[in-house]
Amino acid sequence: MSDYNFAYLDEQTKRMIRRAILKGVAVPGYQVPFASREMPMPYGWGTGGVQVSAACLTPEDTLKVIDQGADDTTNAVSIRKFFEKTAEVATTEHTGEATVIQTRHRIPEEPLTEDQILVYQVPIPEPLRFLEPRETETRKMHALEEYGLMHVKLYEDISRHGEIATSYAYPVKVEGRYVMDPSPIPKFDNPKLEMAAIQLFGAGREQRIYAIPPYTQVVSLDFEDYPFVASKANHACALCGAGDTYLDEVIVDDEGGRMYVCSDTDYCSGRQDKGHRGEMAAPYMEVAE
Amino acid sequence: MQTEALTGGFANPPVEASRGFRAALNALARPGTIETVAGAGAPAPVSTAAAVLLLTLCDAETPLYLAPGHDGQAVRDWIAFHIGAPIADAGEAMFALGTWEALQPLAPFRAGTSEYPDRSVTLFVEMEGLEQKGARLTGPGIREAAHLSLPEIAAFQANRAAFPLGRDFYFCAGDRLAGLPRSTMVEAG
Numbered sequence: 001m002s003d004y005n006f007a008y009l010d011e012q013t014k015r016m017i018r019r020a021i022l023k024g025v026a027v028p029g030y031q032v033p034f035a036s037r038e039m040p041m042p043y044g045w046g047t048g049g050v051q052v053s054a055a056c057l058t059p060e061d062t063l064k065v066i067d068q069g070a071d072d073t074t075n076a077v078s079i080r081k082f083f084e085k086t087a088e089v090a091t092t093e094h095t096g097e098a099t100v101i102q103t104r105h106r107i108p109e110e111p112l113t114e115d116q117i118l119v120y121q122v123p124i125p126e127p128l129r130f131l132e133p134r135e136t137e138t139r140k141m142h143a144l145e146e147y148g149l150m151h152v153k154l155y156e157d158i159s160r161h162g163e164i165a166t167s168y169a170y171p172v173k174v175e176g177r178y179v180m181d182p183s184p185i186p187k188f189d190n191p192k193l194e195m196a197a198i199q200l201f202g203a204g205r206e207q208r209i210y211a212i213p214p215y216t217q218v219v220s221l222d223f224e225d226y227p228f229v230a231s232k233a234n235h236a237c238a239l240c241g242a243g244d245t246y247l248d249e250v251i252v253d254d255e256g257g258r259m260y261v262c263s264d265t266d267y268c269s270g271r272q273d274k275g276h277r278g279e280m281a282a283p284y285m286e287v288a289e
Numbered sequence: 290m291q292t293e294a295l296t297g298g299f300a301n302p303p304v305e306a307s308r309g310f311r312a313a314l315n316a317l318a319r320p321g322t323i324e325t326v327a328g329a330g331a332p333a334p335v336s337t338a339a340a341v342l343l344l345t346l347c348d349a350e351t352p353l354y355l356a357p358g359h360d361g362q363a364v365r366d367w368i369a370f371h372i373g374a375p376i377a378d379a380g381e382a383m384f385a386l387g388t389w390e391a392l393q394p395l396a397p398f399r400a401g402t403s404e405y406p407d408r409s410v411t412l413f414v415e416m417e418g419l420e421q422k423g424a425r426l427t428g429p430g431i432r433e434a435a436h437l438s439l440p441e442i443a444a445f446q447a448n449r450a451a452f453p454l455g456r457d458f459y460f461c462a463g464d465r466l467a468g469l470p471r472s473t474m475v476e477a478g
Contacts, residue, residue: 022314022457025317059307198318
């Protein structure tokens with residue numbers, strides 16, 4: 001028996017969040033305001049995602065939490081422990097075993113299924129915020145479907161850098177209506193936004209929830225002569241040898257040495273377990289006792 | 290003293306509400322799927338599915354409209370005891386409960402504003418039965434096409450035409466429920 005109400009939040013708060021989630025599902029890409037609560041962690045550590053996860057979890061769920069693709073970093077570990085304690089749900093590091101996945105800034109490499117929910121932690125939900133700081137104005141721009149400013153921003157990228165230099169939080173248009181910030185996932189992940197799982201986005205400090213239902217059309221903004229490209233580092237993973245995954249660059253010494261490894265730790269170790277080896281992988285695996 | 294109003298709530302509210310919500314989420318995110326729910330019982334004519342939705346989503350912050358046929362003292366007492374939702378006119382309601390015929394006309398219900406399309410009603414429509422045939426559904430949440438036995442077609446086409454404004458629906462029959470968000474395109478099946 002836990003000392004906490006199931007999944008930490010009180011029931012009235014959960015109902016309020018659940019109503020916001022359902023309106024978000026009904027209007028894909030539209031940011032629904034909600035009365036975000038203070039959580040026992042600071043803003044910026046995933047309070048929005050935690051509240052959405054708390055509203056979604058049932059005792060039967062298996063939870064996975066990733067931070068930049070990794071299951072073993074501070075943010076992921078502490079949120080996983082938080083729900084182990086307050087909701088007593090099972091947890092896993094394996095994408096395929098999870099029913100609810102809370103993520104910070106990545107979509108798992110393994111394709112998600114219809115039985116899964118992906119919950120994103122979102123810092124700044126408003127894609128137009130850095131172009132127009134006033135909420136009253138950005139709200140009007142969404143209402144009028146006035147997204148010219150976003151195309152000007154992408155055009156300025158091209159005129160300055162010769163290509164669309166935006167590499168993360170790359171804006172998308174959902175179901176031909178709302179321009180949406182997919183949270184700071186690398187643009188490599190943008191094509192995966194059209195998936196079989198339900199995607200929910202929670203921004204705690206900014207008090208917004210939004211959603212993409214399964215199989216919803218999600219188009220990355222671009223131009224005919226400068227089409228969207230889902231870019232990644234031009235290397236193979238140094239540990240598992242995968243050539244089609246998003247890679248982290250790791251500096252390994254003070255002489256410019258570096259290695260590129262999968263940011264999705266579960267996917268990478270799964271491939272290594274199957275015997276795939278990259279150029280810097282250990283020649284054999286230690287057998288755990 | 291009437292005791293019917295005091296029974297029929299969730300035995301374990303946090304857990305049963307979480308299951309009720311997941312059914313509601315899945316139904317609305319995947320139009321055409323039919324979910325089965327349990328754990329609540331309201332006075333007739335309220336179905337089990339509608340009672341679960343009321344307990345899961347409504348509280349003292351959500352004005353509720355009861356359509357003729359569902360607006361009776363027994364139902365009001367049950368809602369007052371378990372939920373505390375203020376009973377409201379159609380124009381102020383965040384949620385509404387009734388049969389499709391009794392909920393007509395839909396025009397007074399809130400459809401949101403262009404700046405706040407979320408400020409719109411969700412209707413719980415009581416049905417005789419619910420089957421995955423009839424009207425053809427396409428749009429967000431549906432891989433190719435789904436079918437659902439909707440009470441009519443034209444009203445949902447008009448609802449979709451106003452997107453992103455609009456009203457969202459749950460259809461309840463016994464312990465089964467299905468969802469129809471405003472984003473779904475509806476054609477005769």
